[in-house]
């Protein structure tokens with residue numbers, strides 16, 4: 097197991113004399129530990145560097161009150177800065193899906209958890225926000241993926257667009273839009289095809305669908321355990337199709353979730369939800385407090 101940042105810092109400050117404020121030496125020693133804790137949590141190196149710089153500036157000279165130890169003081173400064181970075185300050189709190197039928201485009205690589213997340217989110221919107229949701233799979237290359245969405249739809253009680261063999265992604269998207277309008281749905285979710293790597297064919301297809309439906313939200317689903325790769329995937333998708341928010345899956349795994357920090361810092365995109373397991377209820381709103389706690393250990 098990883099050592100928590102509090103434990104690491106406890107060790108550092110035990111060796112230092114207690115003063116009224118954090119000195120530069122205190123902070124330098126502490127930042128070595130902060131840096132290592134972030135790297136252990138799989139935060140990417142450039143993000144670690146800029147984060148440590150920001151925290152150093154805030155911590156140097158900070159007053160230490162009698163009630164807390166210098167170590168606790170540094171942990172608090174790091175924690176607050178993590179929250180600030182993870183939350184950002186520009187993103188709207190909720191999905192922008194007020195005007196029916198609102199299209200949500202789900203994009204991402206194959207295996208990221210895109211189809212599962214589509215069904216989880218449809219269930220959530222249905223149950224918590226009382227939306228009428230229609231789901232459609234655009235993965236014409238993988239009939240099994242289309243079937244999978246239909247099965248998950250049945251499981252969560254959400255309608256899926258009937259499968260018509262031979263249609264391409266744009267045709268399915270248009271049919272979904274039509275069905276959503278005529279059927280009185282509030283939201284229609286398009287589960288786009290995934291591939292093992294970002295490639296031009298995939299991007300061209302997603303762009304064509306985007307241009308037809310003009311999505312209110314384009315949610316990128318990425319595997320939260322893939323660290324820097326997740327950030328690279330997000331950067332590529334955003335450049336090509338424009339991403340409005342990110343869903344990090346497999347945050348139930350062993351990792352410390354540092355990808356969330358790198359993602360927010362590098363792409364500037366809000367993390368909307370986190371996947372916490374295979375079950376259909378295992379999707380939660382992104383909670384910066386919780387992720388910060390986990391990164392710090």
Ligand code: GDP
Nearest residue numbers: 206207208209210211212345346371372373374
């Ligand atoms: P897609 O190819 O991107 O559509 O991926 P799928 O939705 O088919 O998911 C691939 C596998 O990952 C499935 O076995 C899912 O149950 C699993 N999965 C998806 N999200 C999560 C998650 O948040 N946590 C865990 N542990 N497994 C997940």
